[in-house]
Amino acid sequence: MKRSASHTQTVQIVVNGIPRQVPAGISVAAALAQQPPGTTRTSVAGEPRAPLCGMGVCHECRVRIQGRIRLACQTVCAEGMAIDTDAGTAPGIATPCP
Amino acid sequence: MQTTDVLVIGAGIVGAACAHSLVQAGLSVRIIDARLGGATAAGMGHLVVMDDNPAELALSKSSLDLWHALAPQMDAGCAFTACGTLWLAANEEELLAAHAKRATLQAQGVACEMLDAVALARAEPALRRGLAGALKVNGDSVVYAPRAAQWLVAQAAAHGSVVFEQAEAAQIDGHTVTLRDGSQRSAGAIVLTSGIQAPQLCPGLPLRPKKGHLVITDRYPGTVHHQLVELGYITSAHHSDGTSVAFNVQPRPTGQLLIGSSREFDTTDPAVNNTVLARMLQRALTYLPGLADLNAIRTWTGFRAATPDSLPIIGPLPVHPHLWLAVGHEGLGVTTAPATAQLLAAQITGSTPPIDPMPYAAQRFDSWDVA
Numbered sequence: 001m002k003r004s005a006s007h008t009q010t011v012q013i014v015v016n017g018i019p020r021q022v023p024a025g026i027s028v029a030a031a032l033a034q035q036p037p038g039t040t041r042t043s044v045a046g047e048p049r050a051p052l053c054g055m056g057v058c059h060e061c062r063v064r065i066q067g068r069i070r071l072a073c074q075t076v077c078a079e080g081m082a083i084d085t086d087a088g089t090a091p092g093i094a095t096p097c098p
Numbered sequence: 099m100q101t102t103d104v105l106v107i108g109a110g111i112v113g114a115a116c117a118h119s120l121v122q123a124g125l126s127v128r129i130i131d132a133r134l135g136g137a138t139a140a141g142m143g144h145l146v147v148m149d150d151n152p153a154e155l156a157l158s159k160s161s162l163d164l165w166h167a168l169a170p171q172m173d174a175g176c177a178f179t180a181c182g183t184l185w186l187a188a189n190e191e192e193l194l195a196a197h198a199k200r201a202t203l204q205a206q207g208v209a210c211e212m213l214d215a216v217a218l219a220r221a222e223p224a225l226r227r228g229l230a231g232a233l234k235v236n237g238d239s240v241v242y243a244p245r246a247a248q249w250l251v252a253q254a255a256a257h258g259s260v261v262f263e264q265a266e267a268a269q270i271d272g273h274t275v276t277l278r279d280g281s282q283r284s285a286g287a288i289v290l291t292s293g294i295q296a297p298q299l300c301p302g303l304p305l306r307p308k309k310g311h312l313v314i315t316d317r318y319p320g321t322v323h324h325q326l327v328e329l330g331y332i333t334s335a336h337h338s339d340g341t342s343v344a345f346n347v348q349p350r351p352t353g354q355l356l357i358g359s360s361r362e363f364d365t366t367d368p369a370v371n372n373t374v375l376a377r378m379l380q381r382a383l384t385y386l387p388g389l390a391d392l393n394a395i396r397t398w399t400g401f402r403a404a405t406p407d408s409l410p411i412i413g414p415l416p417v418h419p420h421l422w423l424a425v426g427h428e429g430l431g432v433t434t435a436p437a438t439a440q441l442l443a444a445q446i447t448g449s450t451p452p453i454d455p456m457p458y459a460a461q462r463f464d465s466w467d468v469a
Binding site: 062068070 | 317352391393395396
């Protein structure tokens with residue numbers, strides 16, 4: 001298979017604990033989209049969410065990257081990057097203190 | 099021409115509550131709303147007893163009682179949460195203000211208690227160390243106001259005669275409202291509840307837009323447990339005419355944090371003002387340093403409809419016998435909507451008002467000769 005020079009470089013990322021090789025220079029959103037289920041998070045109502053706008057506006061692609069919630073579409077994959085989908089999933093309760 | 103007992107213009111929280119109360123009083127209601135967006139959808143939905151003056155306390159206290167009576171029937175979308183408010187005292191001076199506020203509220207039967215520095219740190223570990231204490235107002239709550247407004251209209255429709263129409267009122271003449279498309283609706287009484295849009299239909303209304311910013315974070319359940327407001331909010335910050343910010347954070351039932359607040363006069367530009375936003379967030383960080391590590395997902399602005407004395411205008415318009423006003427609720431409209439609606443419905447039907455209507459009467463302003 002013929003590859004252009006820019007695609008010969010890869011980086012290893014770790015998605016939900018599983019290592020993956022992806023082309024260098026792609027966004028985390030693109031990397032996630034290449035492998036099913038392609039989702040990034042779960043809504044308050046329990047629905048799956050995936051990248052939508054691709055330009056940092058809709059916030060549907062927020063994932064936990066190196067422990068912090070980031071927008072997958074605004075973050076470029078880097079060697080060793082740890083990505084966890086379903087960041088902040090658990091719908092919380094604003095529990096009144098006794 | 100289509101006629102009802104009452105025509106309500108504006109279906110924000112105040113209009114919705116008025117429709118609800120008027121239907122309960124046995125009247126038929128038509129509601130028209132132009133979907134221009136107002137303070138209801140832009141605000142925090144904090145249900146809070148405020149005591150800047152006796153009239154504000156009477157209206158907000160009776161309204162909190164009404165919200166608590168409605169709460170058990172409300173659906174999950176209304177997100178009613180009885181989280182209470184903590185009025186944070188940063189120093190001894192503010193602690194004195196907290197004690198004074200406690201005395202004022204308790205004299206009116208509002209359940210509240212003082213927390214010392216240790217109890218405050220235990221109640222809200224995310225707050226910075228060194229705060230002097232707090233006043234906890236137990237019954238203060240939170241609601242998702244846009245849904246609560248829809249719910250009030252739906253409740254009204256389920257119990258009486260309600261017509262809801264998406265339309266913009268262009269003119270009011272006597273018993274008749276002319277819509278933008280030229281058609282007309284008439285009613286025995288017309289109730290104007292369109293907030294900051296109201297002066298377009300009622301020139302001379304002394305309302306002034308007061309811009310505010312809000313930020314909402316991603317979900318971080320358990321970070322904060324009560325609505326947190328700095329006492330500086332009432333002791334100084336927001337009383338000037340200039341731009342001001344004050345710390346005000348609300349835990350949403352989703353685990354998100356809603357961060358306010360800012361006040362700006364003399365602008366109608368809805369764009370986020372990054373200078374004001376930065377000041378507001380810096381202020382928030384001084385109380386909740388951990389906010390710096392959280393992810394904000396939305397920032398927006400809205401306009402409060404402020405009167406010269408910060409009390410709403412509730413009651414008849416002096417020079418216009420069929421037109422009734424429920425406007426100018428500034429930042430307290432979600433809190434005070436139910437009591438506003440009861441007061442207005444009592445005046446329209448001629449029954450005994452639940453609280454003294456005079457402090458909210460339009461006659462207290464002298465701008466009516468131009469109307």
